[in-house]
Amino acid sequence: MIIFNYESDFKLVNEEFYSKWITNAILNEGFEVGEINYIFCDDAYLHQLNVEFLAHDTLTDIISFDYSIGKLISGDVFISIERVKDNANDLNISFDLELPRVVIHGILHYCGYKDKTTSDAVMMRKKEEQYMFLLS
Structure with a gap:
């Protein structure tokens, strides 16, 4: 189950569309x-x-907390x-264009993709682009 919560004035326009897109990405990755x-x-x-949780005093666009167990993808x-x-x-x-890339980025981390090294970041970007292509 994918749930969208809001702690700002922003509201996702089409939650059902995003939910199906994210679900399809997870299933496509074998999870x-x-x-x-x-x-x-x-x-x-x-x-x-x-x-508080990562001891990083910086701004960032996304933080994901992974609660996945085996092939079951869960997290915040x-x-x-x-x-x-x-x-x-x-x-x-x-x-x-940028929002869906960030949305799928968190899911890709849960599926095991990393982005700390250059080669990992290249693979992450390719996967983001793969799923972004499915939006069009």
């Missing part, structure tokens, strides 16, 4: 959907989590809408 909570928030909210995905907007602006792309 099952457990309980996944997306929490859309602002920079201050996500910064506090970053400091926190996304700063402010950061996604700023990143989209910095990348000279639309918010509507």
Whole structure:
């Protein structure tokens, strides 16, 4: 089950569409959907989590807490809408293009993809693009 929560004024336009898209990505990666909570928030909210739980005093667009067991994907995905907007602006792309990339990024981490090394980041980006292509 995928649940969308809001800690800011932002509201996802089509939750059902996103839920099906995320579910299909998880199934395509060979996993099952457990309980996944997306929490859309602002920079201050996500910064506090970053400091409190990860000891990182920086802004970020996404923090995900993975509760997956075996092939059952579960977790909490926190996304700063402010950061996604700023990143989209910095990348000279639309918010509507950047948001789904961040949304699927958290799921890809749960499926075992990493992004700390250059080669891992390249693979993560390829996977993001693969699932972004399915949106069009």
